[in-house]
Amino acid sequence: MSQRSCLSVILAAGEGTRMKSALPKVLHAIAGLPMVAHVVKAAEAAGATGLALVIGHGAEEMRKAAQKFAPKAETFVQEKRLGTAHAVLAAREAISKGYDDILVMFGDTPLIDAEALATARQKLAEGAAVAVIGFRPPDPTGYGRLIEKGGRLVAIREEKDCSEEEKTIGFCNAGMMAVAGKYALELLDQVGNRNAKGEFYLTDIVEIAGEKGLEVVATEAGLESALGINNRAELAEAEAIWQARRRREAMLAGVTLIAPETVYFSHDTEIGADTIVEPNVWFGPGVKIASGAKIHAFSHIEGATIASNCDVGPFARLRPGADLRQKAKVGNFCEVKQATIEEGAKVNHLTYIGDARVGAAANIGAGTITCNYDGYSKFFTDIGEGAFVGSNSSLVAPVTIGKGGYIASGSVITESVPDDALAFGRARQKTLPGKGKELRERFASAAAARKKAAE
Template identity: 50%
Template sequence: MTNAVSSPARANSTRPRAAVILAAGQGTRMKSPTPKVLHRIGGRTLLDHAIDTAQALDCERIVVVVGAHSPQVGEHARKRLGEGATVLQDPPQGTGHAVLAAREALADFDGDVVVTFADCPLLSAPVIEPLFDLRAGSSRGGGADVAVLGFEAANPGAYGRLILAPGHVLLRIVEAKDADDTVKQVRHCNSGVLAADRALLFDLLANVGNDNANKEYYLTDVVGLAHDRSLSTRAAFAPEASVQGVNSQAELAAAEAVWQAARRSAFLVEGVTMPAPDTVHLSWDTRLAAGVTVEPFVVFGPGVSVATGAVIKAFSHLEGAAVGEGALIGPYARLRPGAEIGPDAHIGNFVEVKKVKVGAGAKANHLSYLGDGSVGPKANIGAGTIFCNYDGFDKFETHVGAGAFIGSNTALVAPVRVGDGAMTGSGSVITRDVADGALALGRGVQSDKPGWATRFRAMKAAKTARKDTK
């Protein structure tokens, strides 16, 4: 399920919206060759989560600020948003400097700008929307010229502190490294997310200095500058979990756990049965209909949809697959991209399906590989069946007709078709098409040698006896 839906509160403001997503951090604490914002939560990159949120806020312009050290980030953003969607911050000189990098890209934009962070994957449109609610009132004299998203931290630590007056009027933001002991006692902290009119935001940023412990240009300084101009600065608050950032592998895992728990809870509310939800792993676009049952230790990779009444049994792995109504999958089944499982079909234990359309009521219950092709309605695939789809250079298709019966341990060498109602004998290697209703046998003629086993055992026993007497 994506976040790319219009915000229900959008009607509160008619001003155009743009987003500046900060994605230029080096992410050294991740200790990974993959750039931080290209790590994944729910199978989707942190950067894509941030873009999803901006789109859900109805931002008509999205600018991603990237660093020279990670060209893959810019490539990823441009692939999704198009050329011109990224600006370069080089060298990095703080968050204020990063936002200023987007000034030219938004020079012709007239509206509100929200600044978000690509390493905060749990941010969502409903969490950010209150900033625009505050902004909407500014034109009526009661709103905020600058609106900041805050949270109350259980452990404020290194977070910037929000210095507030009554009514959530924001006086200034003090970074932890610049805070004295009194300020460090404040529990209201800065998430970094901020919204303001585009012209005002860049005017304030142009006056930000770097007289601080890090010698950087802080985005947070715009609040103090706005207050000095007698402009309205306000804060809205969100749950701490919704604004948590990712800077290390441990924090990535923690964010994944929060995200997974929220998605599981949503599916339970929607009528999905999960006896052990904590053991089920979901992806950002997993679609489970009401009435689906998911047993313990099931993994959903990206691109899976499951229709009502289907049962996904324990220890199954699904990715890029569609499961029809009433189908039974697993246990220990693997559905790979392109698998389409029809209504009431059965894909059983240790069966792998890749790019095969399985018809309604068909069964492949044991130890088989079905790759590239189709299985007709009501067909039965015997244990140990293999679709031999690859010759070392190219892939070919196998098609099993409606009501066909494939005997156990059959190898179907593609390209090949087994007709409607046809059968194959167990242990056969089928290399030619089988006509409708025919029986195909592709195995050597059995030859029996009377008494051979008895003589063999006697010979072996005699040899063993001679060894024992030496």
């Protein structure tokens, strides 16, 4: 089967009115990735060599999004919504290119298992003309039943048309199917619309193929693979399922999650063995963590690279471009953006480091900030190896702190500091004996006068 060509036709034209959103339904995200992109990934994992997205509502928005998650996909617009077979035929141009297998999928089933798709394709390789993917829900009420005889699928019966005996069937239609490319257009073109809604139903090709003497079979997928998303509640359910899968994968790969149910991964999170993740940590897109790191509670991380044996948090925020080298430390209530924290450097408390380099073994004191933005442009701060920046310092970029440089606490540094130099950037302290008491008395008298005047 590996040599068979395959086109995946993904139906993504639904308006998704129950989502109550201006965003096309299939662009709503699970684990930071549009649900239709999850479907694309499953199709590719099942061996799809071509992709056809059938779009409708928000077509231009869909095209722009597809450039990111499926740049090689062809897009076809279903101008009128006249049923699933009509939607598939919107991609006639792609189907007619002579693929061995055609996978018909739905953009709102983000948890579809690639293995289920591959199994359906295998049935085509063995001679079937159509392989319908079914599943067994706990309660089949409302689903179309798969009617089998002698190991072959003879019909897909909607519940309203089922006999009492057929209603007892627990094997239901998941909607997805594989069709042999050489029969696909012939079968689709014979689908009629003589039904209550006047629509062209993809499921009709089962009986059409059977009448032609072609082999039609059903394969079985897990319940989660068939989960379609129609509203925000179902979107949350799918997110929970995806996260549970990913947490289990991480733990089986050697990652310690102290409270797994509170950790949220993104679709592309990479995390090495022997990493420990404490409760309530959120990983956004683009995070790569090497082995042996420790991510403390309530940290928020996206677009960041964390080397082995780093220590992050608690309550740390790593934004895109944060690059922590081996044994670096970013502590509580610190934010790092577009900055490199080199080996063994420490950014421990209440600090902002943006557009900067913190050299190896440097120490950044509490309350330090790199002043990298003047309202119009960003500027770079370079802090050398072994430098010490005292607490509550402001480093006004562009500025360089040399290797081994020492910045006195409370300084505002506007000029570069040479290697091993000590820099003060603060006003000289002046102490006036007794003036504190005098000031308090003056303030108290003024407050009393204001209160009396108000009465």
